[in-house]
Amino acid sequence: MSDASNHWEKTKGLLFKTLAVWAFFAFIIHWFGDALNSGSFPGGYFMAGMGSQIAFAILIFWFVMKQGQIDDEHGVSE
């Protein structure tokens, strides 16, 4: 496998991991919003108002760090 396509494979793998985490915090956790709200702490409200946003911000930083590592490995970093 050429170096370029290997780089692209890894980038694609990172994309699917990122999308999986994104889907969890964008959809899946909110499907259980009512259940999360039913306890003493309004977890569903918190996740929509703050929790998911924090998760997304961390996810973007993590994604950029990982992409940077992949680029460094293949000598194509900017």
Next chain:
Amino acid sequence: MRLEGGFINNLSKVYGIYTLGFLGFVILMAILEQAGVSADAIGWMFVGFTIAIYALIGVLSRTMESGQYYVAGREVPAVFNGMATAADWMSGASFIAMAGGIYLKGYPYMAFLVGWTGGYVLVASLLAPYLRKLDAIQCQISSARVMAAIWRACAPLSFWLWHLSLM
């Protein structure tokens, strides 16, 4: 004021001065308000100051090169670019739309919060790699436009998907 070593090397300093200036301006307005200046006058000062500072920034960083104009010569570090993008999160339109939406429909409109912020993840993971693959400085202008257009499309799209999933 002279900065040693050019603009990019002093970004933190420039941003710090700008932020302190902004805070100072807000405090000055508060003092003027306490001193009895009318709300109209303070409103005009806010608008005037904003236009003046943007005009000043524009004059200070004027350029005839398209690369400088669209992407600041690709010199601005990613975190600073990210801060500018994050500030765009809460534009005037989104502020009004969100306040109005939540007022009108209540909690379901918190979908906006998740959709918008999640849209940034989609932009980073689904668009940026392809734009970088295309790269090519020749198409930086068109790709910047495509990026802006898709970026705008992404937020409502993810909101809409979110909404569908809850129905």
